[in-house]
Amino acid sequence: MSVASSNNNVADPAMIDFYLNGKRRQCADIPPDCSMLELLRGPLGHTGTKEGCASGDCGACTVAIGEPTADGSLNYHTVNACITPAHQAQGAHLVTVEGLSRGDALHPAQAAMVECHASQCGFCTPGIVMSLFVLHETQRTRPAPFTQQRLESALGGNLCRCTGYRPIRDAALQMADQPDTHPTWADDPSLPGAVASLCRDVMGRTEGASPGHYTIPRSLEALRELKRERPEARLVAGATDLWLETTQQLKPLDDLIDVSRVEELNRVEAHPEGWWVGAAVTYSRLAPLLDAEFPAFGRLLHRFASMQIRNRGTLGGNVANASPIGDCPPVLLALDARLLLDGPDGERDMPIDAFFLDYKQTALKANEFIRGIFLPRSEARQLKVWKLSKRREDDISAVLAAFAWRLEDGVMRDVRLAFGGMAAIPLRVPAAEAALEGQKPDEAAFAEAKRALRRELSPMSDVRGSAEYRLVAASNLLERLRLSLDMIPTDNGMEVMLDAYAH
Ligand SMILES: Cc1cc2nc3c(=O)[nH]c(=O)nc-3n(C[C@H](O)[C@H](O)[C@H](O)COP(=O)(O)OP(=O)(O)OC[C@H]3O[C@@H](n4cnc5c(N)ncnc54)[C@H](O)[C@@H]3O)c2cc1C
Ligand code: FES
Ligand code: FES
Incomplete structure (x- = not known):
């Protein structure tokens, strides 16, 4: 693996080209199964981000990803770096705990943690600070009251063994009272535009990567073609299930097709009979539709994993994973949802109850993928969803x-x-x-x-x-x-x- 800071626009498709704490970075020869955490702590030498569980549970590895929005700004969300593919940094702005302060002046998330004595051994602290950073950013751009539910949602994916959660919660509430110190990179008004332009550029480059690489198609046509050429390549969306195969079972993931940026798989389309939800739509993006149209399903998301997971995990991944304890399949069964399967041999529409065949066996053929999930509209239908688990969060x-x-x-x-x-x-x-x-x-x-x-x-x-x-x-x-x-x-x-x- 090699790393460069550069403004060079010509790159090989296996190179990860992105911004890290405001600076352009290009990392060459990164294996497909390298996680964002490994990339940060290894070649990039950013060891502030910690590894606790390597399974998306503890939040110690939380970092923020800024993605370009239609209004020209960057929208930041938290992710678990331990189970996020390094290649998903392509064309994004990655922010780590090293990137928050301004010289010696701490970011309000850090200053509040110090003031509230919210850190003891400190192992969980970088992850908690990053969750607070995103909460602070969201509050800056879309102010709303810090309700109990909002704080639980923002911090529910961060475990702390020593401090107890009270001082951490206090720190969240006190961020607004701290001096309004921005990270140095936030001074640069051209950063969002530069990230957006890089994102467009690198996505064009990565489309033609060869087998054995991490390939990121952008269109349905390109995804079909890749599935024709490489039917055995594993699909990856949010990686919140798939990546555990490498971190927990040490299985190689050496041929991956990433569906998370396929435009047609990222749409939510309203029709008179219901909604087509693209398979790569994340839970965080799906939540407004569910809250408005299927409130019982929307409430389930508050009990679904953590914010970090909901920011990356997708409905398509939950269905395709076919776990008997996946939360969404029973809801989709109750709603009479349908699936649109697609591939080089064409598309087919299937009722969801025909999809699950046996333990982790589905009706999906090797060269197929899930393109969308249809949620039928019904004014008269009532829905209840109840989840029983040992812990409320995560x-x-x-x-x-x-x-x-x-x-x-x-x-x-x-x-x-x-x-x-x-x-x-x-x-x-x-x-x-x-x-x-x-x-x-x-x-x-x-x-x-x-x-x-x-x-x-x-x-x-x-x-x-x-x-x-x-x-x-x-x-x-x-x-x-x-x-x-x-x-x-x-x-x-x-x-x-x-x-x-x-x-
Ligand atoms: C800490 C933690 C907590 C979790 N909590 C919950 C929970 O409360 N409830 C729950 O149900 N799940 C939970 N999960 C599991 C996981 O988050 C969900 O199943 C999620 O929906 C998976 O989506 P993904 O996009 O991350 O899928 P990935 O991990 O990217 O993929 C999962 C599988 O689906 C395949 N796949 C992905 N997209 C497609 C597609 N479009 N077509 C065909 N195949 C595809 C992949 O090849 C892979 O086999 C948790 C996971 C973690 C790590
Ligand atoms: S190391 Fe525990 S969530 Fe990543
Ligand atoms: S301060 Fe030790 S784990 Fe949180």
């Missing part, structure tokens, strides 16, 4: 239930009961659905549905829960559905929360 489900139905003349219609964590694949339970279909939502109908559920499901036991726990929990979630249909509206029309931790 934890995988033991059981996830997604229930959809509509009430017509007091009886339940189009009942869809879908679960994650209850079998080798995410699945619906047809006999339990049939027990409720056309019935009033009363105790007798639900008792029959719960009996059917027990007959239909035989979950496994693992560290997240025993088979019996899962069966009882799934059955109790059906009971919760019955109770919530009887719910007592509060003064403001909100449903009474049955459990403070259940969204």
Whole structure:
């Protein structure tokens, strides 16, 4: 691997060309499976960013990525550098803890951490400072109250063993009282334009990279062509699942096609019948649509991993990964979502319940990719999504239930009961659905549905829960559905929360 600071525009496609703390950097011969953290701490010698878990859980490695926006500014978001491919820095502005101060003057995120005694051993501190930096940036550009939920969301992906979270939370609240010190690079008004221009330029260059490299197509046509040439190459979107294969299982990832910048996979399109969501749309970008149109799905995102993961992870990656404990597949099953699969042999539309075949086996052919996910619109449909996990933040489900139905003349219609964590694949339970279909939502109908559920499901036991726990929990979630249909509206029309931790 070699590194240069340069203004040279002619580069080989395997070179990573980006800005680091305001300075253009070009790194040649970077292997496809090099993480952003390895690039920073190795060839670039930026050891301020720490490695804790190497699995996206602890947040010690948090850095900020600034990407050009339509209004000409840079939009910063946090990522876990340990599981972000180094090649995803292409054409972006990467900011690390080394890039925040202005000479000896600390950035408000750093000064507040010092003032609030929010650091002890300090191992987690650079990651926390970077999460606070992005919170500060977001507040500067889009001011909004620092609610409890907002702070939890900004800091939920950063673990600290020694300090306790109170002083860290205090630091977040006190950033605004610190001297308004900007990083030195923020003085340069041409930086956003330079990053945007580099981004356009490098994306053009990387399209033709050869096998064994990290290839970043920008168009659907280019992605189809690459899949024709290299059907066995692994696809990578946010890398929040895939990268664990290299950091945890030490498997090589030596031939990668990155779908995250394919324009057609990054669109959200509204149609009269629903929404096509491009497979590479991240959760952070999807959240406004879900909040507005599928609030129960939108609330699930608050329980989905951490901000760092939601900033990179995609709906397409969650579906393609086909984990039995993935959070979105049961919701998509309950919504009767459809998938658009694509590849060099053409496209095909498939109901999502035909996609999951067996444990981590899907209907996707070797040369295909998921292009989009269709979320059908229905005014009358109601949706509940409940996730059970050991920890509220940043934890995988033991059981996830997604229930959809509509009430017509007091009886339940189009009942869809879908679960994650209850079998080798995410699945619906047809006999339990049939027990409720056309019935009033009363105790007798639900008792029959719960009996059917027990007959239909035989979950496994693992560290997240025993088979019996899962069966009882799934059955109790059906009971919760019955109770919530009887719910007592509060003064403001909100449903009474049955459990403070259940969204
Ligand atoms: C700390 C942590 C917490 C997490 N918490 C949760 C959680 O709470 N709930 C949950 O459900 N998941 C969780 N995950 C898993 C992960 O974040 C999600 O599954 C995410 O949606 C994966 O998306 P991605 O874009 O990162 O996929 P990637 O990692 O890029 O890809 C995942 C798989 O999908 C394939 N793929 C990607 N895009 C396509 C495409 N367009 N077509 C075909 N194949 C494709 C890849 O080849 C790979 O096999 C967590 C992960 C981590 C590291
Ligand atoms: S090192 Fe723990 S999240 Fe990256
Ligand atoms: S200060 Fe030690 S882990 Fe946070």
